[in-house]
Amino acid sequence: MAKKQKRNTKGNIITAAWQLFYEQGYDNTTVDEIIASAKTSKGSFYHYFNGKDALLSTLAYLFDEKYEELMENMEESMNSYEKLLFLNQELFTMIENSISIDLLARLLSTQLVTRGEKSLLDRSRLYYRLLSKIILEGQTSGELRTDISVGEIVKAYAICERAFMYDWCISGGEYSLRSYSQRMLPIFLSDFRASRNE
Known part of the structure; x- marks a missing residue:
């Protein structure tokens, strides 16, 4: 169950990020907006990614x-x-x-x-x-x-x-x-x- 949750968290971040990139452009999207859209925490984001470029x-x-x-x-x-x-x-x-x-x-x-x-x-x-x-x-x-x-x-x-x-x-x-x-x-x-x- 924990593995599925882990996969879902990472997947949610990725899906949210690419939706925002498409809607408002990569340069205009912030990490905070991705975190809010993915309904996750800053700690979770940086656990999987060291920044937006990643x-x-x-x-x-x-x-x-x-x-x-x-x-x-x-x-x-x-x-x-x-x-x-x-x-x-x-x-x-x-x-x-x-x-x-x-x-x-x-x-x-x-x-x-x-x-x-x-x-x-x-x-x-x-x-x-x-x-x-x-x-x-x-x-x-x-x-x-x-x-x-x-x-x-x-x-x-x-x-x-x-x-x-x-x-x-x-x-x-x-x-x-x-x-x-x-x-x-x-x-x-x-x-x-x-x-x-x-």
């Missing part, structure tokens, strides 16, 4: 919360290819609707220069575990190629998603991230589908 790398945590929610909403009738497209579309919809381009760009830039943990590459994240599960299911059912390992397909998929986000940021959001991915991701993923002749 929250930038937690966007990956927010993404994983979204994936946890999506896992419950995926139809069992979906094949692995459809699941991968569904996850991407839902994540990119969330990004367009609740994460500003400036904040996403800050996250990507911190990942480039940080010497510590790179949250986007953390293989223990739910994101990587979920992708691995879906891809393994696809290989087992004969839908996805087996001459490429699960790990390599996961890595390629993750690289593709980061590339879409990166380009969207440097383009200043001049196009819809979700719509562009909806057109292009199926083309990218088609190479990982098993040949019908096999």
Whole structure:
């Protein structure tokens, strides 16, 4: 029970912070406002984070919360290819609707220069575990190629998603991230589908 409470406290801080960042901008949001919005204490905040900047790398945590929610909403009738497209579309919809381009760009830039943990590459994240599960299911059912390992397909998929986000940021959001991915991701993923002749 204590572990769940601990997770909830940290999660509440992260969720509150990113909501405020989106509504009023990162620079205009104070730690005190985050604490008040999360309904927690200053001590709890500083137990998990040494300041506002430390929250930038937690966007990956927010993404994983979204994936946890999506896992419950995926139809069992979906094949692995459809699941991968569904996850991407839902994540990119969330990004367009609740994460500003400036904040996403800050996250990507911190990942480039940080010497510590790179949250986007953390293989223990739910994101990587979920992708691995879906891809393994696809290989087992004969839908996805087996001459490429699960790990390599996961890595390629993750690289593709980061590339879409990166380009969207440097383009200043001049196009819809979700719509562009909806057109292009199926083309990218088609190479990982098993040949019908096999």
